[in-house]
Amino acid sequence: MTPRRWAELTWQDIRDLPKEPGVVVLPIGAIEQHGPHLPVWTDALLAERYAQRAFELLPQDVSALLLPTLSYGKSNEHTGYAGTIALSAATLMSVVRDIAAAVAKSGFTRLLFINTHGGNKAVLEVMLRDLRAEFGLLCFLAQGQHDTSRLPDIERRFGIHANTAETALLLHLTPPLVKTPLPAAHYPAFASQHFNLTSAPQVGWLTRDWSADGHFGDPSAASADDGAEWFEQLAASIAVQIAEASTFRVAND
Template identity: 30%
Template structure:
């Protein structure tokens, strides 16, 4: 019998009994500035919603436990703006590693880390790689936009903005659908923001430039182009893609 349960609502017996055959999904987000118009919890609100909705959808085929959302991320690049609680690269890696390790020691053998913040992207993948080297576990780690990329491009989520960008059209649309009460108006406008390459968000090389976030005032494109209707469409497509990924990974788990 399949199920979808929150880990924090289980007893130790319920968790231990189901752990070996259950996929545990762990959402990780951030508390960081999102321009003058979005709440600092944007990434955490988004990934928690997506994870819970996708896990519920996936539970028609597999059993899923949802671990409590980690609300803090690696966000030092946003500290100059205020409203940010960040962990260093090294500390964030250790926290994610040790918390996931705890799940393994407690009996879980299939773990999926779902990320909602760009600064965490590579770090959660490194954790997954290292844990699978050290323990008999199947573990996946991904950012929600990479899993849903093709579906989002099909809905033109890459046009006239950065996908997913930061506090621009995409994230503003998502938050207008999720928490319109937290949007501050007027939203900023920016001309000539361009579109994202539909082939993917990963460039042939990574370039970092000191002061680049201050130069764009902490947001990547034009938030005033976001709408709640776009946000709902993009959220629905992402939930579908994440649910499929959970089921696919569960079926491929080797331990």
């Protein structure tokens, strides 16, 4: 079986691995408040578990190598709550750049990020192009997808943190870490007709602007069964993206 965990290999192993085709995968999460019911580990845990499961689902002929999870992210929207550890955008960009530099120096040509924290997304989107320009790496940002059709419209729009889905996922993955009783639904009183919370046109905000307890959505509607179903959907969609990234080429490469 082809080795797939960077941290378990020697430097000679990594040197001698075939580099083409292939992709190196970096899960990125965060350590930040997740309401009164979920651990601060939530995003980092999800990044790690999605990556692990996605690699289990990969066909053996897909060449992919999994880096250890980067647990810290740009979480300054959650400052003001104990336990949040927030990197600045500049720090996260520097850390990602240094990791990418090492990946490139080891001979690899593709790097894929599995991101589970919304606050990292804009930073990583900038880095995709910067890393391509500086190191020649083809970089990808993977986002897992799951069926949200059963959720109410208000949950799909405003359930963005420690919500039904995240609570369900942790009820499936780490039930002892979910505190009960689950809190009631909380949605921000966001009345704007022209701006959104998470997509352009957008307004800058902090969690404490809208939620004293730190959650947006309805944790009380979560179930472990839904979490198991969504987890498999998310991991499977990430596995497909890893497989495609491993052989992706540009026209003039």
